[in-house]
Amino acid sequence: MKKLLYQLDTDALPSVFDNVVGFDGGADQITAYGGINAGNVGALVEGAIFTRGPKDKKNTAIFIGGGSVPAGQAVLAAIQEKFYGKFRVSVMFDCNGCNTTAAAAVASIAQGRSLAGRRAVVLGGTGPVGQRAAVLLAREGAKVSITGRKLEVVRAACEALHARFGIEAQALEAASNAERAQATVGAEIVLATGAAGITLLEAKQWQDNPTLELIADANASPPAGIEGVGLSDRGVERHGKILFGALGFGALKLALHRACIARLFEQNDLLLDADEIFTLAKNMVKSGAGK
Ligand SMILES: NC(=O)c1ccc[n+]([C@@H]2O[C@H](COP(=O)([O-])OP(=O)(O)OC[C@H]3O[C@@H](n4cnc5c(N)ncnc54)[C@H](OP(=O)(O)O)[C@@H]3O)[C@@H](O)[C@H]2O)c1
16 A cells, blocks of 8 residues: 655645655655645545545655744644544644754754753744744753744744743843843853854854853854854864754754654554654664764
8 A cells, every 4th residue: 555645835835855855754655735724724634534444544644844833733733623533644743844853953952961950042943943942942841042033023932832832931032143142141052043044143152151061053054053063063062062063963854854754654643743753853863863
């Protein structure tokens, strides 16, 4: 029986990245739909859940992608409303790579050390990756702050995270590099998740910060999100800090995304969202994946 993946994307054009990783993760056939929303997804879900018998349903799965996490969450809710009893298939949620990227970054940072009680600042943390990273850092017991350029935007993100995941994150307005450096005073961990090619912190601003221990940058497009962090840094020590660059945990992110796709076809009732994907990431890090 062929493994069929339905790639449901809230953007007009479904992501090629998600399509390629879907095949690399083990799907035999991927049907990608763009422009998906809560109003039009229902018939597609019915097609997925009513076609194969109970033992074979695990060979059909759904991937939710697209640039907007709220739009994706609305689609997820609409999909789940259609499921009942045995009439369900496994679903992975990874809008803009939010879960796989955040999980790979935080699992890498947390490898071999406890983050409990440590202060973590997510710079540019109002986007999909930053918000999920804030959740996962909080799950590890860190005291999390999120920065963004406008306080009301950061506050709205923190409130949404509290409502969806029950976590507390402090909202900080920081529109300039100097304000972001100020936001990291007293912190042990800083993770930059700003838009591609935007520098959020200069080298001196972390090198001269005596409390910072762990520094990670998700931005893979030059210039670096945190100046002085190498793209391929993976737990290297410089200036007394442990550094992780975007490609340093990018291999784990890709391996994780593929592993999640493979998991979808093992049973028909999985939901792979932030927490489930993070658990998988931590297990993969323990077993040395992504090196
Ligand atoms: N390493 C990997 O494997 C991997 C995978 C996927 C994504 N990524 C990278 O991860 C990062 C985060 O992705 P994302 O989709 O969450 O990012 P995003 O939504 O494009 O941007 C994140 C935040 O950056 C802030 N921002 C935008 N323009 C800015 C500017 N000019 N100055 C300062 N801040 C600005 C915005 O916050 P405010 O408006 O609130 O300030 C925005 O919410 C990106 O760099 C992306 O390329 C890496």
